[in-house]
Amino acid sequence: MSSATKTLELLNHFTTDRPEIGLSQLCRLAGRDKATTYRHLQALEMAGFVEQNPLSKQYRLGPVVLHLAHVREATVPRKASARAALVALSDATGETAHVTVLSGKTLYALDDCESPRHGIRAVVDINVFPLHATASGICALAFGPDELFDFAVTKLEKFTETTPNTKDELSELISSARETGLGRGNQSFEVEILGLAAPVFDHTGLLAGAVSVASVASRFTPELEQVTKSELIVAAREISRNWGGTLPSHIEAAWANSLKQPHSMETTS
Amino acid sequence: MSSATKTLELLNHFTTDRPEIGLSQLCRLAGRDKATTYRHLQALEMAGFVEQNPLSKQYRLGPVVLHLAHVREATVPRKASARAALVALSDATGETAHVTVLSGKTLYALDDCESPRHGIRAVVDINVFPLHATASGICALAFGPDELFDFAVTKLEKFTETTPNTKDELSELISSARETGLGRGNQSFEVEILGLAAPVFDHTGLLAGAVSVASVASRFTPELEQVTKSELIVAAREISRNWGGTLPSHIEAAWANSLKQPHSMETTS
DNA sequence: AAACAACGGTTTAATATATGAACCGATAGC
């Protein structure tokens, strides 16, 4: 491992929970020698990546990272940085994939990708995803700000037979999403279209949007469902990473749970 | 120079004007060997600090910087990261120093620091700095967004005899500030109080606020003015640095000009 | 108040790591 890599890894130990770290503590966290760590910190400090609290002598992230973040945001807008994951997702499932972003109380379509595998496929022709009637919307309600729910219940437009249109029905879908880490929309926006969505987080640590797959209900077998779930999770992780976020551990835990197939318990190896 | 430092320095070459850089080009920019640069880029890529555009093979800043910026902002809020410079400024001048932040069309007081040197001193008891009547406000008008001017001329409240209260008077003060790189308020908000201010920039590259010194007019000698100017400039550089910004070169140039003392041309080798 | 432990920081010889000239295959322009 190069010394540059080791130096950069030190930065990972700074978090909002532990924003300032002393030399000795950082040695223990990184599992490295004190002289080594000290030299690395000096290099980081010289470049402005860390600075030292003059009182406590502890180190913390420096101002340069603010500038770099600005350049990154200007370089790679969210849409472009979600594209690769979206293509991979639609490719792996053979279905249509979308990414949405939550802005205020509105869930906007950011990008989508159709798979050429089937002649009949879900087509996204909306710019705003109804919160109560789409898988992505359920995700936003389940993992986004609480006040979103109150707003959603005032707009329970009925699109299909199965669109939830009472507060209780919607609550049921949301708590189910919280258990599995995935939002689900069973023909609740368009008949014959079944959606599954995973939440995406950004650098603020809050829900930033959702990534979802829209399948044709008649071909949504348990096998496809399993593939869709696991690929959605992969995509949500990658997009979150690209947007500077990390998945909360409770969501990772929920995903781990919902990937366990209850119907096929056989273990290979 | 450590290899870690050299690696980190590569990141400085990514800017909003040149967000993606190929290997060879980066070698030329950094003045280093190709093999070395390549390995450094690999270390950066492994840590998420850069990523490669899969099509063009060019490198650009990676998603990790967004996350680090968020941690930094949570760790060191603006007020705290301006404090040291503010204390040094009031200490060096013996006068009262303030920092203001521009939010939308309002210039808010962020923090201040009084010097104990004199019994009589300027005391800041306002939360919002009038744009037309304070040195900081003139700075915001001179170096901030253009639309601020139109807004300011609708609120030309007259505080003192010398408060500018016509569009032309205000324009005159602003163009003077643009020439010197410093805002000036000569008893325009309170009588007997004379202010001098320097603009502060943040990671967006735009004006973020101002740092200023308020002196008692009767003791504002040419010597004190000279000290105040040079210390203001030091403070503005440091606060900008802490907020992730850099000073535009035209402002540095204006400062260099206004530090030349026209009355004492002797050179002490 | 003496002893102690933990801190940030420095030195050392031993050695692991970085370096750069030359090289490779691919691509693009002429």
Next chain:
DNA sequence: GCTATCGGTTCATATATTAAACCGTTGTTT
């Protein structure tokens, strides 16, 4: 099909990194 440039690789050489022991200071324990 020649040439220039690109991203990426190799390998002997040389330089920078490492870890253990050490230093002075600080704050706590006894």
